[in-house]
Amino acid sequence: MEKQVVALRTLHPDTLLLFECGYRMRLFAQDAENAAAVLGIRAQQHKAFLEASVPVHRTLFHARRLVHAGFKVGVVKQTDSVAMRAATKVRGAQRKPLERCVAEVYTRATIPELEGSEEDTDEVISCARYIACIVEATVHTKSFFEQSMHNLDEEMKRSQAFSEEVRIGIFMHDVHTGESKFDEFEDGGKRQLLQRALDTLGPVEIVLPAGKLSAYTEQILDNFVATQSNDTAGEEEMQSCIRVERRNLSAYPKMGILLSQLMEDIDIKHAKRNDLDMTIQKRLRKQPSQAHKYRELTLALKTLTDEYEKILVSCRAILKKPSLEYATFRGGSMSDIHHLIEIYVMGMTCVDILANLDALCSLATVAQSYPNYTLPEFVDDSSTILEIIDGRHPIIETLLEGSSYISNSVFLSSSTTLPGSLLVVSGPNMGGKTSLLRMCALVVILAQIGSFVPASRVRLSVFDGVYTLMHRSASIFSLQHRNLPACAQELTALGSISRNATKRSLVLIDEIGFGMAAHIAEVVGVAQMLYLVKTVGCHVVFATHHTSTIQKLQARLGVKCQTKQLEYHFHDCVDAEAQDMVTFHYNLKDGIASDSFAIETAKRAGIAPHILERARSLRGNL
Template identity: 25%
Template structure:
C-alpha cells in the first residue's frame, strides 16, 4: 500500500525495532490512544537523572526531525455544548466564502484571502493591508462580536479592520475567547515590487504566525515587545499566568486489566516540560486530579479516546480548556531510550507536530534537561490558599517557581534543610549583601518569558534589548557583590546560587555590546548593529547605498557647474535660471521650484530599492543573530532560575518574619507529626493583627498513636484543625518555616484528603458515590508514610450504612495501611476503636461550653441548648454534636427550633430506652437484673 508519509530511517528502525506502545498487538496507522494527567515534578529527581537523560539526546533529536517529517493529522475537537471552542465551525463550502451566486467575481485581495483560508479553515485570519489589519467573511463577524468593532459588506465579503499598532491587543482578546488566530503579513515592499515585472499585481502575503492559548509567543501578541524601557514594563511584569499544552496517551492491558496513562505537558513561552506515567483506576481519579492541578489551556487527545475519558474531558472542558483530536501516527518505531515509558513517548510525537505548526517545536529540545516525574500536592492557588499566604515574590518568574514549590513538596531531607538554612541566614544575618540582592529583584521584566521569545526568534529589537540589558546589568551588579558574598554568607544554597549566576549571565553582555541602544529601542534594525564585521551582508548593502549616494552627490556638483550656482542643493529659486527640457518638475511654490533630472530619477529609484533590500537583509541577519543568542539559552535560563529561587527564598523569609514562624525539625526515617501550638496559616493571615486564632497541638506517631478520631459540635473548628495539620506538613516539606511554637515532621510521601460533599451530575455520581470513590482511591494509594485526612465519611447514606462504612474504612487505615490518620466524624460508635487499638488510636474533640436551658415542667416547651465554642482540641470523645446550636446561628425560626429541641429529646429518650432494654435481655441472673433496675431508675 502506497503511503505519502515520510518513512523512518533504517538506522532508527533497526535500533528501536523492539519498541512499541502497549495496549494492542495490531499495527495501527491512525488509532493510537492518548490521554491526559499531571502530577508535580520532583526537581531533585530531574537533577539526579540529568546525566542519564543527556545520553539519549541524539535519539531524541532524531525523533524530533523524523516526527516533523511524519505528518500527524490534527483537528479541532468541538464540545460546543460544554465550552467555547478554539476554532470556527467548518462548512462544506470553502471557508469564509459567502453564499454562492452565479458568476461571482472576486477581487484579487479576496481571492488571495480565500487561498490562505483554504489551508487554515480553523483559523481567524488577520490580513495586513497597509496601515491596518482586515478580517473577511465569518472572521469579520467573529471579530466584530468579540472585539466590539464594526463590520460591513465590502464587495463579496463582510469585512472589519483594526489598526496595526493595536494588533497585539486584539489577537490576545480573540485567543482568550478560545479562537485560533493567524496573522497574515505582506511580504513585498513598494520599491522592490516596482522594480519587478509584476508592478501592477497584488502584494504577496503569507501566514506569518499562528496563536492559541498555549502558544502566545511573539511580538504580535506580547506587549513587552512594544516597550522601549524598563519603566513601562510594570503591567507586563504582572502577567505571569500559566499556559500549558497537555498531551495524554492511554493503554489498557486486557490480561492484568490495568490502565496506564502517559502525559507530556509543555509551556512553550518559558520552556517548561513535564512528563508522567501512572496507573489509573476505573473512576479516572488520577487523571482528573492531575488535569485540575495543572490546569492546561489546551489538550491534545487521540482519535480513539475511550468513552469514559471523553466524558471526563467534556466535563473539564467546562472551564477554559480547549481540546484537539489528533489521528496518531505509528510511534512504535520511535524511542527516547533512557527508560521513558512508552505512553509518554506516544505523547511526544503529537506535541512536536502540533508545536511545529506554530514554529515552537524547538523548545522541546532545550527542555530535555528538565524532564521530571510529578508528585502529589495538596494546595490550590486562589486567594485564601497557602500560596496566597506565602507569595511575596517580586518577579513573575519567582511567582511561577513558588507555585511549583507549593504543589511539589520536597522529599529529600538534604534539600529541605538547605532551604531552611538559607531562610535562617536571610532572617538572622546582619550582612548588607542580602538587602542589596533583594533590591536587585525589584521591577524586573519577565526574563523567563523574554528568553523564551528570543529563543523562538519571535522577539522585537525592543524586547531583546530590554532582556539582554537587564541580564547584563544583573551580571555586573552581582559580580561587584562577589567578595561580600564569599566572605559574609555561610548558607551553601545561597552561595551556590549567587556565585554561579554572574558567570551564567555573562553571554548577555557580549550580545549587548554590538547593539546601538537608540536603534534597538526604536526598532531600527538597519542601524542596530554597531560593528558590521560579523555582518558582511549588511556591510555590503550599506556600501552599495553609499555608492549611490556618492553618485548623487557627484551629480549635484555637475549640476552646480551647469547652472553656475555653487550653493545649489537640488532646489532652485523660481525664475532665476533656465532649466533643461528633460528635467521633471516635482512641485513648486511662489518662490521655489523642485525638479528631478533623469539621472536623479534613476538613482532615487535605485536608492529606494537598496534601502528596502537593506531592511530585508537586516531582518535576515537579525534572525541569525537571535539564533546565535539561542545557543546560550539553557545557561541563561538556568541563571534566571537561580534568581527565581532567590526570590522564593526572600518571600518565604518575609512570611516567616512577619508571622513569627518556627523552623521545623525534619526527620527522614521516622513517621511522625508533632506540632506544638500550631496555627492555620491562611486563617491567621485573614485575621490580620487580631491574633484571635486558637493554637492547637498535634501528636501523631507512625509506630504509636497514629490515628486521631475527632468529634465535637458542628462549627467547632474540626475541619480547620485538620486542614491546619495538612498545611503545616506541606510548608515543612517545601522548606518553609511553619506557624507553630515548635514542630517535628517526618517526610510523608503523600497527603490524601477527603473533605466536603458535592455530587457530580455530569458523570452520574451522587454525593455518596463521590465520597466512596475518593475513599477508594486513598485506600489504594496511601502507604505507611502517608498522611490521610477524612472528614465525615459515610454521611451521604443511612445512619447504619454510614457508620458501617466509616468504621471499616478507618479500621483498615489503622490496622492494614498503618498511616497517620485524622478522622472527623459525628458517629459515636467509631470512638470505640480506641478500646480495640489503644496503642494506635486516640479520641479527641473540640472543646465547648454548654449553656443548658432551665429545666421545664411537663407540658412546657423544650428550649434548645446554647453552645460557646472554645476551638481547643482536648482528649476524649464528645457525646453530641449540638446541631441545633448551628440552626440557631443560621437564624432558623424560633418556633422550628423549639419543635426540633423537643423532637431531639424525644428521640434521645427512645434510643436510651432501647439501649437499656437490650442490656436487660442480656442479663442472665437475678442479682444483676436487680442492679440493672436500680441503675435504670
C-alpha cells in the first residue's frame, strides 16, 4: 500500500489524492495535513505516513470543499476486490495489495454539483464554470527605432514577451452544460478586450500554451487570477446569507435604494481620503502570500534609508555644509527615454518616409522585373470604366511558376445617363470564379496606388472604394456578437456595402445565401443587385450558382447585365467510374453555366468514393 501511495503521488505531484480503502477514503502525508486543515478532521501518524480519512459515501461532498479551497483533487479507486481475487483462485493473490489507479480528477470547473442537496433549489443561482484556453500570436511589436533608444535587457527585447499588439484566441467550455464560447481578436497593449472577455465570462480555470506569453497578457492573467478568492471554506454559509438578503430586498424595495446610496457614499469617502497605505493593506488581505514579501521589502527600504541618512550626516560634517541634500540623478535607460521624447516625432516621421520609399522601390522593382506587367491608363471623363485585357491574379500567377496561367478579360462601363453595370459570373465549383473577382480587386488597387498591373492592358476610372463579400472564412466575431448567426453575418456585410457604396465604387460579391433557403437566397440576391445597379449606380461583379437568379436579373436590367461563365468540358462516359468527370478550362465566355458540379468538387476535395457513388444515385431520385 505504501509503495502505491508513493508511486501515485509521484505521478500526480500537484493533486491531492484520496485513496479508496474499503469503506473509507484515506489521505496520506502532506495531503492528509492539508485536508485536515480544510475539512476540520483529525490527522494522525500511522506507520510511515501522516493519515486522515473520510467516509466513501461522502467523497464528493469533501472533494467539493477541498476544490473550493484551491486544491485539485484526485480520487484513487480500487480496480479489483478481495472477492474478485478469491474467485480467481490464484496462489498468493489475496496477500498482495489491491490494485488502484486515479479514476477521477476534480477541479473548480469539473467538480459536479451535489445531488439531493438540502438547499432551496428555487434560490440557487446557477452560473457557468468555464475552462478557458488562451493562445496569442504577435501582430505588432515596438518598432526597431523605439527599442534601440532604450537600454532594454535581452529578456525584454524578445518580441513575444514585449509585444504590444497581439492576436488572441480564446476558447471556453463548460463540461457540465456542454456550452462553448470562442473568439479571436486583435488586442492592444492594455489588453482591454482580453480583460473584458475574462470579466464577462469569468472562467474558473485557464489553460495556457507551453512557453512564455507576452508580458502584458501575463499581467492581465495574473491580476485576474489574483482577484479570484480561494477562501471559500464558508461558502455554504455565505450563499445562505445571500439568499436571505435577496428575500429581504424583494420584500423591502426601498432598502435596496438606500444600500446603493450608502455604497456610493462609502466609495466617495475612501477616494477622498487618498490613503495609499490603506489601499496596499487591502490588497495584501486579498493576497496573503504577498504580505510577507511586502514586509521584507518595507524593512529593507527602511534600512537603506537609515544608511543613506548616516552617510549624508557624515558628508555634511566633512564638507562643512549643513544644508547638503541628495540630488536625484538618472542615467542609462532614463537618459535614453528623455532623448527619445525630444526626437520621437522627428524619428517617427523618418520611419514613415522610409516606409513609403521602401514601398515605392518595391513597386518600381516589379515594373522593371516583370515584362508582362503593364502601366494602367486612367480615363478622365464622366463615364466610369473598368477594362482589363488578359488580366491575371498576381499571387496565383506567382504560385504557378512554370505553368501557363490562363488570363481573362473584364469590361464594365456606365455613364451619367445610364449609370451602373453588372457582370454575373457562373460556373462549376472550384472553376475560378473567386479568383476572377479577386483579380479585379487587386488590379484596381494596384493601379490606384501607382503600380504596374498584371495584364496586357488596363483602362479604368478612379474608384472611390472597392467593397467585397468573399467566401466566409472561419473567423470569429467578438464576444459581444458571439450569438450572431452566419446568415446574419452575411446580411450585415451586405448592409454595410449598401450604405457605403457610391456610383464610383466597385463591388465584388461571391455568392449570396449563406445559411439561407434557396428561394430566400434568390430573393435577397436579386434585390441586392437591383439596388446596387439601379439605385446606387455602381459597377458590380457577382458570382452565383443560381440560374434562376441570373435569368431574373437579365429580365430586369437588360443591357446593364452581362452574363459570363467559366468554360469547362463535361465527359459523359458510359463507364460508371468515369461519370461526372469535368475538365476546367478557366476561360471566361458568354453564357450561363448549367450545373455547379458539386459531386466533382467533392471528389477533388477528397470525399470517399463510396459516398460519391451514393450521392450520384440519390441525385436522380431527389
